[in-house]
Amino acid sequence: MQEVSADAPNRRMKDPECIAFLQWALPRLQLRWPGYRKVRRQVCKRVDRRMRALGLGSVEAYRARLDANPEEWAVLDDLTRITVSRFFRERDVFTYLCETVLPELHALAAPQPIRVWSAGCGGGEEAYTLAIAAHQQRIPVRILGTDWDERQLVRAHEARYSTGSLKELPAQWRASAFEQQGEELLLLRELRANVELLRQDIRRNMPAGPFHLILCRYLAFTYFDGPLQRKVAEGLLSRTVRNGFVALGKHESWPVDVSGLVETQPGLRVYGDRRPDRG
Numbered sequence: 001m002q003e004v005s006a007d008a009p010n011r012r013m014k015d016p017e018c019i020a021f022l023q024w025a026l027p028r029l030q031l032r033w034p035g036y037r038k039v040r041r042q043v044c045k046r047v048d049r050r051m052r053a054l055g056l057g058s059v060e061a062y063r064a065r066l067d068a069n070p071e072e073w074a075v076l077d078d079l080t081r082i083t084v085s086r087f088f089r090e091r092d093v094f095t096y097l098c099e100t101v102l103p104e105l106h107a108l109a110a111p112q113p114i115r116v117w118s119a120g121c122g123g124g125e126e127a128y129t130l131a132i133a134a135h136q137q138r139i140p141v142r143i144l145g146t147d148w149d150e151r152q153l154v155r156a157h158e159a160r161y162s163t164g165s166l167k168e169l170p171a172q173w174r175a176s177a178f179e180q181q182g183e184e185l186l187l188l189r190e191l192r193a194n195v196e197l198l199r200q201d202i203r204r205n206m207p208a209g210p211f212h213l214i215l216c217r218y219l220a221f222t223y224f225d226g227p228l229q230r231k232v233a234e235g236l237l238s239r240t241v242r243n244g245f246v247a248l249g250k251h252e253s254w255p256v257d258v259s260g261l262v263e264t265q266p267g268l269r270v271y272g273d274r275r276p277d278r279g
C-alpha cells in the first residue's frame with residue numbers, strides 16, 4: 001500500500017511529473033497525449049487538486065490508487081475534459097459555414113429546416129453562432145448541441161457570455177443578438193428557441209440524426225486516440241445526409257481510412273459528403 005505523506009496537501013505536482021503521468025494515463029482512457037500537450041496545465045491543475053483531496057502526496061501514489069480502484073478512472077476521465085470555446089471560433093471557417101454552407105444546405109433541405117448537430121457544444125457558443133447566422137439569413141434551422149459535461153450544458157442553457165467569448169463575432173451580430181446584462185451579454189430568447197441541448201457522451205451514444213451539418217470541433221479529432229477517432233468518424237458519417245457537411249477544427253483532420261467525405265475548401269477542414277448514390 002502507498003504511504004500518504006504528512007505534507008501531502010502542500011506538495012504540488014511538477015510539470016515533468018504531470019507530463020509523465022498523462023503520457024501513462026491518457027492512452028488508458030483512449031485519449032492521446034499530443035492533443036493535450038498545449039493545454040495540459042488545465043488537466044494537471046485538476047489532477048493535482050484531486051490528489052490533494054484524496055490526501056495523496058505523490059503522483060506515484062495516485063497511480064497506485066488508479067491501479068487499486070478502477071472506479072477512479074472515471075473520475076480521472078472527467079478531469080481530462082478541455083472546455084475552451086468561443087463564438088465564431090476560427091473566423092474563416094465560420095464565414096464559410098455561414099455564407100456558403102448554410103445557403104447550400106437550405107436549398108437542399110427547403111422547405112424543411114436544416115438539421116445541425118454540434119457535438120461537444122461546450123457552453124453553446126458554436127450552436128448559437130449558427131443559430132444567429134441562420135436567423136439573419138431567414139434560414140430555418142433545428143440545432144442539437146450535445147456535451148458530456150453538465151456544467152457546460154448549464155452554461156449553454158443560461159446563454160450568458162463574457163465579452164471575451166464574443167470577440168471573434170462580427171460586431172453587428174453582437175449588437176443585434178445579445179442584450180447587455182451587467183458585465184455579461186445574454187443571447188436573445190428567440191435565438192435560443194431553435195437550439196436543443198442534450199447530455200451525451202459521444203464515445204457511447206450519438207443522436208439518431210440524420211443531419212445536414214455536423215460540427216465536431218476540438219473534441220474527438222484532437223483528444224481521442226486513433227481507433228476512437230475512427231469509431232466517431234464512422235458514427236458521424238452514418239448520420240450525415242447525402243450532400244451534407246461535417247466540420248472539424250482547422251487544426252484537425254478526418255481519419256484517412258474513413259472514406260466518403262472530401263474537404264470542400266482547402267485548409268478549412270469542412271468536409272462534404274461525396275459518397276456514391278446510396279439508392
Ligand SMILES: C[S@@+](CC[C@H](N)C(=O)[O-])C[C@H]1O[C@@H](n2cnc3c(N)ncnc32)[C@H](O)[C@@H]1O
Binds near residue numbers: 081084089121148
Ligand atoms: C475544447 S471544447 C470545444 C467546444 C466547441 N466544439 C469548439 O470547438 O469551440 C470540447 C468540448 O467537448 C466536450 N466533451 C469532451 N469529451 C466529451 C465526450 N466524450 N462526449 C461529449 N462531449 C465531450 C467538452 O465538455 C467540451 O465542452
